[in-house]
Amino acid sequence: MILSIRLQCYNHGLFIEKALQSIIAQNTNFDFEVVIGDDFSTDNTLEIIKRVIKENTNTKITFNLLDRKQGELYSINRKAKGRLYNFYDILNNCQGRYIALLDGDDYWSDASKLQTQVDFLENNPDFAVIGHNARQVIDVEETEKLVRSTEQNYVDYLTSDLIQQNPFVTSIVMLRNIGFKECLSELNYFLVGDWPLFTRLSFKGKCRFYAKPMGFYRIHDNSITSKNRVDYKPFRNEFVNRINHATYWNAFGKNKFDIEERAVKERRSLVLTKMAMRNLDFKTAIKYAKFVNSKDVKKTYTKYVISVLKLLS
Secondary structure: OOEEEEEEEOOOOOOHHHHHHHHHOOOOOOOEEEEEEEOOOOOOHHHHHHHHHHHOOOOOEEEEEOOOOOOOHHHHHHHHHOOHHHHHHHHHOOOOOEEEEEEOOOEEOOOOHHHHHHHHHHHOOOEEEEEEEEEEEEOOEEEEEEOOOOOOOEEEEOHHHHOOOOOOOHHHEEEEOOOOOOOHHHHOOOOOOHHHHHHHHHOOOEEEEEEEEEEEEEEOOOOHHHHOOOOHHHHHHHHHHHHHHHHHHHHHOOOOOHHHHHHHHHHHHHHHHHHHHHOOOHHHHHHHHOOOOHHHOOOHHHHHHHHHHHHHO
């Protein structure tokens, strides 16, 4: 099997058919499988999936809708190991040499997306990840706004880059299947699964991002992106996650990325400390003020406050 598509969904009844039809519309010279993991949706997501599978006319596709029932092994592991277990479990059911990622609320807009990315990985064995850009869709309204902006046609990234930032749009990424049975402990250390997965793969090869959009990334009330913009606590958790990301992967790389870890800590801790003080979260402010580089602080009063916080840490 050349390719597996990892389709992850939860309560995507409003969007899942669009995602599935964008898969069915793909033009390839190879057969591929679609591995679908529904995380016990309470809406009509599963009914739509089963109907679309039944109506599918693309003979190159084999659908594998993972059989999950409450009280059985998956649900027991899901409760014990957390939300990212769905991400992990679908990956480990993928049989392909390559894996294309797609979330149930996003979709592809270019029928050559899979063929283009498979051809790239086949012809470039020194690369582990390839991704393309996407346009934003707000609820159901498609826009021309790109998720990532770059003036270059493509950019190549190494581990030193992935430690500091996630340049990819998850649903437009394809990666080499390196076997992920040992990755659950790594993924569970983080808030999300995609960025650490890409960073893990960067130890196996280079990563390329193309500026050309090949799909749509949806922002809606139930999306992770939307939730992270509601109030202080999700912002705090996101910044802490970014700092933990740099610390973890530097240690994984046997401290070869001390410079990158320090840069992330200094940059993120400054913003995090300011946010914490504005929200009277003194515990967080004291904890992360010690990483702030005073040279990056412009206002005299802020510099004074941070110096006091450092004394308290």
